[in-house]
Amino acid sequence: NAGVTQTPKFQVLKTGQSMTLQCAQDMNHEYMSWYRQDPGMGLRLIHYSVGAGITDQGEVPNGYNVSRSTTEDFPLRLLSAAPSQTSVYFCASSSGRRTGAEAFFGQGTRLTVV
Amino acid sequence: AQSVAQPEDQVNVAEGNPLTVKCTYSVSGNPYLFWYVQYPNRGLQFLLKYITGDNLVKGSYGFEAEFNKSQTSFHLKKPSALVSDSALYFCASEGGYQKVTFGTGTKLQVIP
Numbered sequence: 001n002a003g004v005t006q007t008p009k010f011q012v013l014k015t016g017q018s019m020t021l022q023c024a025q026d027m028n029h030e031y032m033s034w035y036r037q038d039p040g041m042g043l044r045l046i047h048y049s050v051g052a053g054i055t056d057q058g059e060v061p062n063g064y065n066v067s068r069s070t071t072e073d074f075p076l077r078l079l080s081a082a083p084s085q086t087s088v089y090f091c092a093s094s095s096g097r098r099t100g101a102e103a104f105f106g107q108g109t110r111l112t113v114v
Numbered sequence: 115a116q117s118v119a120q121p122e123d124q125v126n127v128a129e130g131n132p133l134t135v136k137c138t139y140s141v142s143g144n145p146y147l148f149w150y151v152q153y154p155n156r157g158l159q160f161l162l163k164y165i166t167g168d169n170l171v172k173g174s175y176g177f178e179a180e181f182n183k184s185q186t187s188f189h190l191k192k193p194s195a196l197v198s199d200s201a202l203y204f205c206a207s208e209g210g211y212q213k214v215t216f217g218t219g220t221k222l223q224v225i226p
Contacts, residue, residue, distance in 0.1 A: 004157070033214070040123075042204060042218040043158075058213070090157055100146040100165040100208060105157030 002026050006091050006106035013081040013113045021076040021109050023091030029104075031094045032074040033058070034066065036087040037108075043090065049074055081113045116141040116209045118188075120217035127195045128225050135190040135220045137205030146208035147188045149179055152219075153201050161203075164188060175199070195224045 007022045025032065033048035035058075045058030049068040063085060065077040074093075078085060088110050092103040117140045127133045139145055146165055150158040162173025169181045179190045190203060205217040 035216075040218060042120075043216040045213065045215075048213065092158075100163055102148065102160035102163060103150075103158075103214065105150075105159070107157045108155075 004091055004093055004104050004106040006089075006109050008109060009107065010110050011112070013078070013111065015081060015083060015113060017081050019078050019081065021078075021089055021091075021111075023074045023076065023106060024072050025074075025091075025093040025104070026072065027093060027095070027104065028071060029093035029095050030071070031101075032068065033092050033103075034064070034074070034076045035090045035092065036060065036085075037090060038087050046076065046089075078111075083113045085111065086113045087111060116145075116207050116215050118147075118205045118207050118215060118217040120203075120205055120220045122220050123218075124221040124223060126223045126225060129197055130194050133192050133195040133199070133222065133224070135203050135205075135222060137188045137190065137217060138186050139188060139205075139207050140186065141207050141209065145188075147179075147181065148206040148208070148214070149173065149177070149188075149190050150204045150206060150216075151201050152204065158204060161190070195222075197224045197226055200224045 004025045030051045034046040035043040044060045047066040049055045088108050091106045094101045094103040119138045148163045149161040152158045164171050164181045172178045202219050204219050208214050
């Protein structure tokens with residue numbers, strides 16, 4: 001089983017460039033989310049989706065866009081990369097809504113903005 | 115607003131000794147609490163969760179956690195630490211619409 005697949009694993013961007021981080025899951029999960037992980041700050045929620053066509057902002061949404069056209073895919077777009085967006089990004093999925101279901105994480109995308 | 119706190123950035127324990135990684139929570143209503151582990155250059159993996167019921171929850175790899183409502187704590191424990199347990203551990207709580215809030219993480223170092 002593939003689970004949650006993120007691409008690319010590594011990326012270097014120049015300030016001002018845009019890019020899309022891909023996330024796909026094959027578990028038919030309703031809920032998907034994007035987090036960024038920074039040293040000493042744990043994981044912070046960027047955006048999340050409770051189903052196809054429904055997205056909402058998390059704790060740190062500025063500079064990022066998302067869409068959810070299918071159940072499987074939840075891409076994260078950086079509109080104009082900034083050095084402050086240098087981070088490790090994780091996509092996660094889980095089933096249901098407020099069920100206490102555990103999240104499944106991708107292996108992460110390490111992004112450096114220079 | 116919900117939050118979890120992990121007061122220790124790092125915990126060192128000798129192999130074979132019991133280990134505890136601390137977590138306290140601030141959640142309105144009934145808390146859904148989780149522990150995840152992250153090995154180097156990997157995503158997070160689910161260890162265990164508390165939803166309701168027995169305050170002692172057992173999870174993967176011999177880990178367990180004790181839910182204490184009066185102390186608002188959910189500490190992760192293992193009776194005998196292994197070197198392979200060395201990793202980054204995250205406590206998390208789930209609020210409405212499955213918005214999950216993570217702690218800042220605790221690095222566990224098991225010394226041979």
